[in-house]
Amino acid sequence: MEEQSGKGRTADAPADDPERAVEAAETAGASPVATQSERPALVVEGLTKRFGERVAVDDVSFTVASGEVFGFLGPNGAGKTTTVRTLGTLIAPTSGSATVAGIPLEPGNGVEIRQRISVMTETPGLYLRLTVAENLEFFAGLYGVVQPQARIARALEAVNLAARADDLCGSLSKGLRQRVGLARALLNDPAIVFLDEPTSGLDPVATREVHDLIDGLRGRGVTVFLTTHRLEEAERLCDRVAILNTSLRMIGRPDELRDRLFTKTVLVRTAAPLGAPEEVFAGVRGVESWLGGGPDGYVLTVSDPRIAAPEVTRALVAAGADVLSIAEARHSLEDVYLELIGDDVEARR
Amino acid sequence: MSLGRIRAVVRKETREYRRNRFIITTMAVLPLVFLVAPTVTLFRIPASATGALVQHAVGATSLLLLVVPVVIPPVIAAYSVIGERDQGTLEPFLTTPVRREELLLGKAVAAFVPSVAVAYAIYAVVAVSVRLGASHTVSAVVWHAPQVLTQVLFTPLLAVWSIWVGIAMSARFGDVRVAQQLATLASLPALGFASLVSFRVITPSVPLAVGLALVLLVVDVVAWRVVSQLFDRERLITGTSAQVSADTGRSSRSAAGHG
Numbered sequence: 001m002e003e004q005s006g007k008g009r010t011a012d013a014p015a016d017d018p019e020r021a022v023e024a025a026e027t028a029g030a031s032p033v034a035t036q037s038e039r040p041a042l043v044v045e046g047l048t049k050r051f052g053e054r055v056a057v058d059d060v061s062f063t064v065a066s067g068e069v070f071g072f073l074g075p076n077g078a079g080k081t082t083t084v085r086t087l088g089t090l091i092a093p094t095s096g097s098a099t100v101a102g103i104p105l106e107p108g109n110g111v112e113i114r115q116r117i118s119v120m121t122e123t124p125g126l127y128l129r130l131t132v133a134e135n136l137e138f139f140a141g142l143y144g145v146v147q148p149q150a151r152i153a154r155a156l157e158a159v160n161l162a163a164r165a166d167d168l169c170g171s172l173s174k175g176l177r178q179r180v181g182l183a184r185a186l187l188n189d190p191a192i193v194f195l196d197e198p199t200s201g202l203d204p205v206a207t208r209e210v211h212d213l214i215d216g217l218r219g220r221g222v223t224v225f226l227t228t229h230r231l232e233e234a235e236r237l238c239d240r241v242a243i244l245n246t247s248l249r250m251i252g253r254p255d256e257l258r259d260r261l262f263t264k265t266v267l268v269r270t271a272a273p274l275g276a277p278e279e280v281f282a283g284v285r286g287v288e289s290w291l292g293g294g295p296d297g298y299v300l301t302v303s304d305p306r307i308a309a310p311e312v313t314r315a316l317v318a319a320g321a322d323v324l325s326i327a328e329a330r331h332s333l334e335d336v337y338l339e340l341i342g343d344d345v346e347a348r349r
Numbered sequence: 350m351s352l353g354r355i356r357a358v359v360r361k362e363t364r365e366y367r368r369n370r371f372i373i374t375t376m377a378v379l380p381l382v383f384l385v386a387p388t389v390t391l392f393r394i395p396a397s398a399t400g401a402l403v404q405h406a407v408g409a410t411s412l413l414l415l416v417v418p419v420v421i422p423p424v425i426a427a428y429s430v431i432g433e434r435d436q437g438t439l440e441p442f443l444t445t446p447v448r449r450e451e452l453l454l455g456k457a458v459a460a461f462v463p464s465v466a467v468a469y470a471i472y473a474v475v476a477v478s479v480r481l482g483a484s485h486t487v488s489a490v491v492w493h494a495p496q497v498l499t500q501v502l503f504t505p506l507l508a509v510w511s512i513w514v515g516i517a518m519s520a521r522f523g524d525v526r527v528a529q530q531l532a533t534l535a536s537l538p539a540l541g542f543a544s545l546v547s548f549r550v551i552t553p554s555v556p557l558a559v560g561l562a563l564v565l566l567v568v569d570v571v572a573w574r575v576v577s578q579l580f581d582r583e584r585l586i587t588g589t590s591a592q593v594s595a596d597t598g599r600s601s602r603s604a605a606g607h608g
Contacts, residue, residue, distance in 0.1 A: 051587065088444050091583040115446040125441035127361065129368040134361070141357025142445040184441070 039102055041066045041192050041223035042087065047096035049082050056082040058247040059096070064225060064240075066191075069218050071238030072227040073333075075341055078245045080227040081122070084194045087225075088119045101191040115143065118190040122197040124181030128170030132161060132180050135169055136187060143188040155183040159213060175206025182213050192223045199233060211237060235333040249340045257336045265329040266305050266312060269297035271322035280319045285311045299329070350454070354447050358455025359462075365432075366425065366463065375424045376467060383417050384471050388478050391491070396484035407490040411500060412544050414475065417468040418508035419540055423532035425460040426515025430585065431525045440586055449580045453516060453573070460512045461505070468504045498558040506565035511536040513572035520580055539565070 042064035049057040057079040064070045074080050085091045087100050089110040098105040101116040126135050133152060140148035156162045159179040169177060178198065185193050195214070199207040214237050217224050228234055234241050235254050242251040250257055266287075274280055281290045281300060286308030292298040302308035305328040316323050366372045387410035394406055433439035442452070479491045490496065515532035522528045542561070544550075 085440075085586060090440065090443055090586050111446045111448060114444060117444075119441070119444040121437075121440050121444075123437045125436075125438045127365060127438055128436060129365055130361070134364060138357055138361040139441075139445060141360070142354050142442075142447050144351065144353055144446070181441075 039066065040064060040099075041068070041101060042070075042225065043099040044083075044087070045097050047083065047086060047098060048094045049079070049086055049091065050094045055246060057086070057244075060244065060248045061096075062242055062248065062251055064192075064223060066223055067218075067221045068239045069214065069224040069226060069237055071234035071241035072225065072244060073229060073231065073234055073241055073337060074227075074244035075229060080244060081196055083244070084119065084196050084225070084227055088117060088194060089113050090119075115188065116190060117192045117194065118185035118188060119194040120181045120185045120196065120198060122200050124177045124184075126169040126177055126180055126184075129168065131166050131168055132156070132172070132183075133165040135180065136184055139184050140187050145187060151187060152183075155186045158186055158216065159183045173206075175202055175209060178202060178206065178210055179213070182210070190222065192225060193217060194225045194227075196227050197229070198226070199228070199230060207233075231332070231334045231337050241333065243337060243340050245341055250336070254333045254336070257333070258331045261336055261339050262331045263301050264303070264305055266300045266302050266309050267297060267325070267327050267329050268300060268312060268316070269324040269326075270316070271324055274298075274316075274319065274321055280315050280321070281312070284308070284315045287312065297324075350448060350451050354451045355455045355458065358447070358452060359459045362429070362456060362459030363462075366459070369428075372425060372428070376421065376463060379421055379424075380417065380467050380471050383413060384474060387413050387475050391475070391479050391483050391487050394484060394487050396486060398484070398486060400486070403486050403490050407487065407496070408544075410475070410491075411496065412540065414468070414472050414500060415503055415507060415540060417471055418464055418504045419511050419536045420533060421467060422460050422464040422508050422511040423515035423518075423529050423536060425464065426456070426512045427519045427528035427532045428525055429456040429460065429516050430519035431523065431528055432519075434523070434585070435525070443582050443586065449582070450577055453577060453580060456516060457509070457512045457573075460515070461508055464508045464512070465505050468508065469501075472500055472504065495554050495558050498555055499561075502558055502562035503565065506562055506569060507536075507539050509569040510539050510565065510572060513569065513576045517572075517576045517579055520576070520585065 040063045042062075044063070045061045047057055047060045048055070060079075060083065072080050072083065082091070086093050087098055087105065089100075089105065092107070093105070100113045103109050103113050103116065105113065127138070130138070133156075136152040136155060137148060140152060145151050152165075153162065156165055159182050161176065161179055161183060164172065164176065169180060172180065182198075185195075198214070199210050202210065211233065214224060214226065218237075224237075226234070226238060238254070240251065240253050241257070243249045243257075250260070252260070277290065277298065281287050281298070286302045286304055288301045288303060290298055290300045300308065300312060309326055309328065313323065313326055316326075366376075390406055391410055394403060398406075430439070433442055476491055476497075479488050483491075511532065514535045515528070518528040518532040518535070519525075522531065542565070
């Protein structure tokens with residue numbers, strides 16, 4: 001991922017620039033082109049976390065580029081939240097190392113790391129007896145935000161909640177609370193935003209709103225580390241995903257993962273079964289094997305669908321077949337996930 | 350340490366207290382009890398009462414007044430960490446750059462100010478009432494300089510002790526009622542210390558009051574350090590201390606080291 005639309009911020013830019021969020025909020029929704037920093041936002045090497053005898057995270061290594069939306073997928077208990085908590089300096093790794101927003105994850109660097117990141121936990125964790133503005137004011141104070149009122153106003157504008165600033169958080173719906181949580185995550189203009197199951201328990205409308213906000217963060221060039229077990233969410237939002245089940249099972253772009261796990265196939269449907277399919281498909285460029293012939297048609301294993309599909313079409317036409325459809329078989333991220341996790345004994349803990 | 354972060358914690362805590370009916374009720378009812386009982390006791394002492402009787406009554410009243418800074422702070426302090434955990438705000442709070450010392454001081458100051466304000470207000474009302482309406486003998490003992498000094502110095506120092514005990518219990522236990530009860534019980538020994546002066550087992554004097562206050566101050570500072578050490582982010586979040594986690598692992602880093 002060399003280029004990413006965004007606001008042009010870099011991981012090594014000062015995170016405490018009070019005007020940054022202001023400008024970003026004003027341009028949220030726009031799609032300015034940004035150049036990513038050469039320095040990765042996150043570098044994790046051999047991270048392991050044990051709780052007593054239980055291994056929660058085992059020897060996990062990955063890198064997240066600045067400005068990337070990175071999905072961290074896995075079943076419940078896979079170690080996603082533990083990883084976020086470790087990188088967020090809430091808990092100490094048992095072994096391994098990491099660099100978070102350019103700062104080594106070491107005892108003594110906790111305050112500095114937390115100053116440059118935001119973590120939105122699965123539940124937004126708002127003070128229900130305080131108003132939206134009071135909640136944000138508190139967190140702005142903890143982050144040492146200069147001109148907090150202006151920053152709060154702009155963070156609320158970014159999540160379309162300016163009109164609810166004086167409402168008690170206890171009176172808000174779950175979706176609105178999630179938006180307040182996201183506004184809070186913007187207050188310190190973080191280099192990395194960790195979102196832990198941000199749409200868990202939300203209805204489709206609220207989920208869509210959260211997705212739009214994550215898109216907005218991408219547009220601003222913020223690095224987003226998204227843990228989720230909603231695969232369609234990861235596929236829609238993430239540049240790359242990692243699939244975790246205590247240890248890291250696979251990492252890459254969703255299409256890369258599909259390519260790595262599944263053979264490429266072309267599905268052919270004809271009005272009637274071919275008389276001699278071996279004569280049609282044998283020798284067609286790009287076709288490696290084929291099977292079928294029933295009502296579902298033929299499944300052709302190919303080296304590259306873009307080469308094979310036109311060749312197959314020509315061969316079928318030449319053979320006088322009545323072609324109903326020729327399509328590349330698409331595997332979803334869910335297929336990838338189930339392939340990796342579905343038979344995993346650990347997933348059923 | 351950042352004063353700004355401590356101030357932010359104090360302001361947030363104060364706002365939450367003001368809107369928490371349980372805390373408001375406790376803060377309102379307890380002082381009334383502690384106001385009425387000693388005032389009635391002292392007003393019923395006749396002018397002809399012996400010195401020993403007066404001193405005993407004033408001692409009991411003084412001790413009762415010192416119960417206020419011991420009993421009220423745990424009501425608030427015991428809620429400080431458990432309350433955050435119960436409403437799911439602890440983890441977001443701990444993901445900010447706040448240091449544990451800042452968090453604890455902010456919580457402590459927020460509990461200290463209303464507790465001590467209430468305790469001083471009750472003492473002032475009792476003392477002034479005695480001056481205006483009780484017998485001269487009673488008034489003379491109540492307004493005896495070492496007695497006043499003991500009350501003035503011990504009130505905040507006992508409150509601080511109770512607050513640290515309350516916060517420690519709050520950080521260690523999962524139920525706010527258990528934390529409050531244990532914190533109150535654990536605070537009571539400090540009252541025994543004060544009762545030595547109140548009941549004149551040790552004859553009160555200005556140097557003695559100051560000396561004992563200094564001892565309490567040292568105890569309070571030590572308590573703060575101990576509570577800071579007890580405040581383990583990892584244990585609060587996961588229920589497992591960093592040390593326990595690390596003991597079976599390959600290294601022994603401390604989550605507390607993350608500040």
